Amino acid sequence: MKTTRPKIIDAIEANLDLFSSDAVNIVITRPDGLVIWENLKDKQRVQELGALGCGLWQSASTLAKFTGNNSLNSTLVFGSSADGLYANNVKIADHEYIIFMVYKNCMNPAKLKLKFRSLRQQVEDFLFFEKEEETNNDKIFSDITDKEVDDLFSFSEV
Amino acid sequence: MSFVNYQTKEINCKIVYYGPGLGGKTTNIQHIYSKTAGKNKGEMVSLNTENERTLFFDFLPLDLGEIRGFKTRLHLYTVPGQVFYEASRKLILRGVDGVVFVADSQIEKFDSNMQSFESLKDNLSEQGYDLKKVPLVMQWNKRDLPNVSPISELERSLNNFDFPAFEASALSGEGVFETLKMVSKLVLMNVKGSVL
Numbered sequence: 001m002k003t004t005r006p007k008i009i010d011a012i013e014a015n016l017d018l019f020s021s022d023a024v025n026i027v028i029t030r031p032d033g034l035v036i037w038e039n040l041k042d043k044q045r046v047q048e049l050g051a052l053g054c055g056l057w058q059s060a061s062t063l064a065k066f067t068g069n070n071s072l073n074s075t076l077v078f079g080s081s082a083d084g085l086y087a088n089n090v091k092i093a094d095h096e097y098i099i100f101m102v103y104k105n106c107m108n109p110a111k112l113k114l115k116f117r118s119l120r121q122q123v124e125d126f127l128f129f130e131k132e133e134e135t136n137n138d139k140i141f142s143d144i145t146d147k148e149v150d151d152l153f154s155f156s157e158v
Numbered sequence: 159m160s161f162v163n164y165q166t167k168e169i170n171c172k173i174v175y176y177g178p179g180l181g182g183k184t185t186n187i188q189h190i191y192s193k194t195a196g197k198n199k200g201e202m203v204s205l206n207t208e209n210e211r212t213l214f215f216d217f218l219p220l221d222l223g224e225i226r227g228f229k230t231r232l233h234l235y236t237v238p239g240q241v242f243y244e245a246s247r248k249l250i251l252r253g254v255d256g257v258v259f260v261a262d263s264q265i266e267k268f269d270s271n272m273q274s275f276e277s278l279k280d281n282l283s284e285q286g287y288d289l290k291k292v293p294l295v296m297q298w299n300k301r302d303l304p305n306v307s308p309i310s311e312l313e314r315s316l317n318n319f320d321f322p323a324f325e326a327s328a329l330s331g332e333g334v335f336e337t338l339k340m341v342s343k344l345v346l347m348n349v350k351g352s353v354l
Contacts, residue, residue: 046200154223
């Protein structure tokens with residue numbers, strides 16, 4: 001059974017010192033909304049943010065194609081002088097991730113965004129230089145039983 | 159595409175509820191949400207219009223139990239059913255692991271069901287999915303209403319590939335979890351051991 005931690009998680013956590021404040025939350029997702037890394041305190045909201053963030057990103061990307069230019073710089077920004085959402089994507093070959101930053105009461109958002117772009121660059125460099133993750137195409141639950149499925153749903157009131 | 163994290167022993171899978179407008183997709187998710195204990199569910203997200211028709215999607219993360227040592231999480235989405243939201247439906251189908259097609263059993267909704275199912279086939283095909291291999295479950299919803307098509311008619315017109323099918327009345331909850339369990343089983347049977 002594979003136990004190796006996904007290497008991209010190592011690449012992200014190696015740059016965590018860029019964001020030492022509790023007022024900065026980083027969420028990194030796949031394009032389908034699945035969160036692969038986050039530093040949120042409220043863990044109940046992780047999936048919600050992933051789904052909303054990726055919905056927003058995919059809609060905006062699709063809208064941008066109406067310009068006829070498929071090489072637009074892709075950055076999403078909502079912000080004031082102290083709070084905001086900042087997002088960018090990283091795409092190399094078949095791998096894409098979307099990085100969201102939510103910050104509050106920030107004295108210097110411009111400096112924070114600089115750190116964010118540095119994190120993005122680190123992730124991009126990782127994707128460019130590292131080998132692809134080993135892919136295992138075996139179906140690991142091909143013999144799942146009805147009882148196992150029923151047990152999975154034992155939490156429900158049904 | 160499902161995500162297997164071997165270090166944290168977690169599996170994440172995406173299931174999309176698809177079907178014609180006002181057919182019961184959101185009602186399915188709402189029922190699941192209402193019957194799930196707090197610690198097993200995240201916040202339900204609904205992006206909808208003023209009269210509560212789905213505008214972009216509904217989303218519900220569901221933490222199931224463990225299977226063979228792996229914690230299992232489902233990401234349930236619904237798509238907007240109205241015809242002119244086709245672009246949104248394409249986006250929400252990206253990376254899907256399993257589909258529930260919620261058909262409206264009412265006789266007058268026959269054309270809407272057909273149009274929606276054709277749309278599903280086209281959108282899956284565009285993304286490289288083979289419809290015959292996608293974990294898909296049909297739900298014949300609104301069986302409690304008086305003016306419904308016979309099951310045989312629905313099967314003949316919509317279920318040429320003989321997908322598992324369940325009768326339902328999502329408003330009362332009948333058939334909702336049976337549908338979800340079956341699509342979950344099919345999705346899990348299809349999970350491959352890829353890491354990212």
